[in-house]
Amino acid sequence: MTATTAPAVATRAPARTSPTLHVARRQGVAALRLAAWFWPIALLALAAVTITAWVVEGRVDVSIAVHGRQALVWFLFSQAIQVAATYPRVHVAAGMTRRSLVRGTLLASGATGLAYALVLTGVVLVERWLHGLAGWGSALREVQLAGERAPLWALPIDTVVLTLLAITTGLLVGITYQRWGAWATLTLPLTVGPLLALLFLGIAPTGDVPGLGDVAPRALVGLAGGVGALGVLVVAAAFAVIARRLPLSAQA
Template identity: 35%
Template sequence: MSTTTARPARPAAQSRQRPPWVRAMRTTLWTNALPGLWFWGIALVPVGVATFAIDRVGEVELSIVQFVRYGAMWFPFSLAIVIAAMLLPVHVAHGITRRDFSVGSLAAGVLAGAGHAFVLTVLLELERLLYEAKGWPHVAGLDQDLDLAAGFLPTLGMLVPTFVGGQISGLLVGIAYYRFGGLRGTVALLLTLAPIYLVASAFAVGLWDSGLDLAPAASAALVVVGLVGGATAYHLIARRVPIRAVRS
């Protein structure tokens, strides 16, 4: 016998009206943001504990927050790999075009990278205020390249492209593994990590010292080539990728 009764059609929810690329952006941003919040929650505990402990046993001589900057880029980078390698097939298999997924995930990557950069810059700023109040020197330390005296906007201006570069590289690494397989995906790392190299090289300080002391125009050019080139490569690789049936 029939197990159904006539059911009035439910009015379409808000999300249905959203264009597909916005839907893809929301799901991928969510995938990025939730572990990202955990990251900051978890990272702040050792920072606070370390600052407190060092103050107790000795003297605070350098910024503790600065050490989070590697994690704040590489952790979301690893999430971006997962997004491209695992969420792309699920999205396309359920009706989102590769083009819309690519645009949505790139937009989410930019937002996530910028968000992490913003949080880190704010934390550095707060730390600076604390250090000033306590009379501690807010510096990066001898072998560190971060110029903490640069101020809020220059620091943000350096961290945002760097972290966005991390996101784009992550998406590129993920899509290369998905499309070309393990061996070729690994060989391709030389190219798929290029956005990070290029953006980081643009700044004499930052994640590492490129040893290059570039004119501002040259730096900007490296950033643009790294980000736009990476995003374009990701879009082109994603655009025609066949979606295999995954074994679950």
């Protein structure tokens, strides 16, 4: 009788998830949970304000939803500060690199900013359709750059650039406070300045901005979009440089 041995079963090691994708997924899940609270509250507020304006004025000829840009900007800004203030310590303690933290954070933040901007654009367009059914107008008083004379694609471009700049600015503000503590307050004019400038450019009458009063709407949106996109890249690069050089002592 001969002894037989069972054939060896080849086993494959489970595929290792990229650290960058791991960070992006974890932060993305957290962002989805916050969005699940933010958007129902925002839509209820929109309905309440619209009904109130209708009862008081008898009609609503302006877009109420577009004013949600301000809520989006500061909500994403504060959310990003929280990410920059809490994730580095946990990430490094788990043995992962700052490089994966930076890449994953920027990936998740970019997707979050893009999603919020597209949802707001959809809400504004649905509101415009509903106003049309009611025989109302839908003037955009908040977004001067993508006003009524601008093409349809202007609104998402205007909004996407703003939300991306808001979320990257929040990351930069948060990481500077992680790096330099209270002294980072002195850098706020530099870190928050681009966001405030773009907000002013978006809500101020173009006649109040030197040189913009006679610019065609398409060119104006293109100019703001290009400048805003450049600002997003610069702010994101600054965040990456500071985060990758963040000393462990700064996280104690």
